Amino acid sequence: MAYLITRRDGLKLTAASAATLALVEEARAQQIPTQPAEPPRLPIESGASLRVIRPARFVEPDETFFRANAEKFSRQFNVPVRVDFVGWEDIRPQTAVLANTGTGPDVVIGWSDDPHIYADRLLDMSDVAEYLGKKYGGWQFLAEKYGKRHGTNNWIGIPLGGSTGPIVYRISAVKEAGFDKIPDSHEDFLRLCQRLKEIGKPAGFALGNAVGDGNGTANWLTWSHNSFLTDEQGRVAINQPATIQALEYLQKLYPTFVPGTLSWLDPTNNRAYAAQECWLTPNGVSLYFALKNDPNTRHIAEDSDHANMPRGLAPDAPQTATIINAMVFRSARFPNAAKAFIQFMMEAEQYNPWLTACLGYWSHPLKAYDNSAVWDSDPKIAVYRRGLDYRYWSGYKGPITAATGTAASEYVLVQMYASVAGGQATPQQAVAEAERRARRIFR
Numbered sequence: 125m126a127y128l129i130t131r132r133d134g135l136k137l138t139a140a141s142a143a144t145l146a147l148v149e150e151a152r153a154q155q156i157p158t159q160p161a162e163p164p165r166l167p168i169e170s171g172a173s174l175r176v177i178r179p180a181r182f183v184e185p186d187e188t189f190f191r192a193n194a195e196k197f198s199r200q201f202n203v204p205v206r207v208d209f210v211g212w213e214d215i216r217p218q219t220a221v222l223a224n225t226g227t228g229p230d231v232v233i234g235w236s237d238d239p240h241i242y243a244d245r246l247l248d249m250s251d252v253a254e255y256l257g258k259k260y261g262g263w264q265f266l267a268e269k270y271g272k273r274h275g276t277n278n279w280i281g282i283p284l285g286g287s288t289g290p291i292v293y294r295i296s297a298v299k300e301a302g303f304d305k306i307p308d309s310h311e312d313f314l315r316l317c318q319r320l321k322e323i324g325k326p327a328g329f330a331l332g333n334a335v336g337d338g339n340g341t342a343n344w345l346t347w348s349h350n351s352f353l354t355d356e357q358g359r360v361a362i363n364q365p366a367t368i369q370a371l372e373y374l375q376k377l378y379p380t381f382v383p384g385t386l387s388w389l390d391p392t393n394n395r396a397y398a399a400q401e402c403w404l405t406p407n408g409v410s411l412y413f414a415l416k417n418d419p420n421t422r423h424i425a426e427d428s429d430h431a432n433m434p435r436g437l438a439p440d441a442p443q444t445a446t447i448i449n450a451m452v453f454r455s456a457r458f459p460n461a462a463k464a465f466i467q468f469m470m471e472a473e474q475y476n477p478w479l480t481a482c483l484g485y486w487s488h489p490l491k492a493y494d495n496s497a498v499w500d501s502d503p504k505i506a507v508y509r510r511g512l513d514y515r516y517w518s519g520y521k522g523p524i525t526a527a528t529g530t531a532a533s534e535y536v537l538v539q540m541y542a543s544v545a546g547g548q549a550t551p552q553q554a555v556a557e558a559e560r561r562a563r564r565i566f567r
């Protein structure tokens with residue numbers, strides 16, 4: 125099972141350039157700042173083996189280096205490890221099967237809210253989380269928000285990283301449209317998108333049932349108008365004037381988009397941007413990474429940059445992260461091995477090269493990794509550095525619970541906006557239907 129990533133192997137990676145590999149070598153040698161911390165006692169069970177599932181990669185080194193780290197754990201602890209990368213839409217159904225039957229993978233690296241859906245069926249991860257937090261300078265805001273069970277200090281998940289979706293845009297197109305940067309106000313951003321449409325270089329925001337991009341669009345529209353799905357007590361509050369304003373804004377913004385965004389899934393805007401059909405879209409760093417490392421599209425990357433989502437009426441950048449959140453069910457055959465695996469993957473010797481190889485696609489959850497050399501390697505990715513420190517989350521402003529995870533997985537807000545953009549409902553009808561669906565979930 126031994127598998128080492130050498131420079132020769134690395135050069136075979138279609139998404140990895142020589143510059144990226146050099147940066148990974150620097151990451152291996154870099155000393156991430158740490159504090160003394162006593163690791164939890166997790167004696168590995170005799171005969172242990174592990175099966176791990178996690179979302180499929182968007183950048184090839186994500187999978188390559190993750191597998192290499194898993195193999196490293198296997199060699200060091202004599203625990204066979206099988207890692208399955210599954211489609212983004214398939215993680216939740218597979219997790220549900222495990223929860224209902226007690227059989228399946230030993231470690232599930234699912235989505236942000238997922239541990240909160242199954243909180244009563246999961247192992248407590250507080251020992252691992254407290255050790256890692258003490259050693260690596262504490263947890264970022266969103267990591268703690270998604271890792272801890274609401275109202276307690278008990279960790280039910282260990283966030284490994286988060287993919288944020290700020291604006292990626294063609295510098296030349298924005299300048300041609302008469303702007304030197306992405307504006308923060310709703311009015312100016314609408315004018316920018318209208319001008320991009322006029323010059324034949326339109327924007328595009330996903331409005332399909334996409335885990336990352338669809339929810340990202342819906343959340344941005346909601347939060348940038350100072351609206352929210354639930355209030356601080358977790359009561360459904362989506363039916364408010366601010367949501368109507370957000371829906372009415374989309375009625376003006378949607379006609380500026382490239383055709384087809386109502387059916388866009390997570391990979392679609394990547395393809396549209398790379399094909400120069402779309403010139404401005406929210407996305408993780410994967411798009412820039414792929415463009416930069418392909419000689420045929422490098423010119424697009426050189427003409428691209430990133431910016432926070434337009435703030436509108438929000439006090440901070442109205443965006444969050446799609447987090448990959450590791451959890452272990454109580455039915456796990458080898459719980460100590462499973463927890464030890466998660467801890468091992470977060471240690472600097474493994475984590476920093478993985479973070480660097482991904483070019484920061486999964487923004488880090490532990491504060492010490494602010495110091496990773498990857499964040500200073502390219503000024504165009506600096507916006508991803510604080511990816512897990514934004515102050516918005518799924519179900520904002522309320523607590524993260526099983527209900528918030530269900531609302532996200534059932535695309536309550538996404539479908540509210542899509543129905544108005546597609547002309548199937550008025551803003552008033554759409555928000556009333558979203559409220560009805562949300563009340564059923566949050567009852």
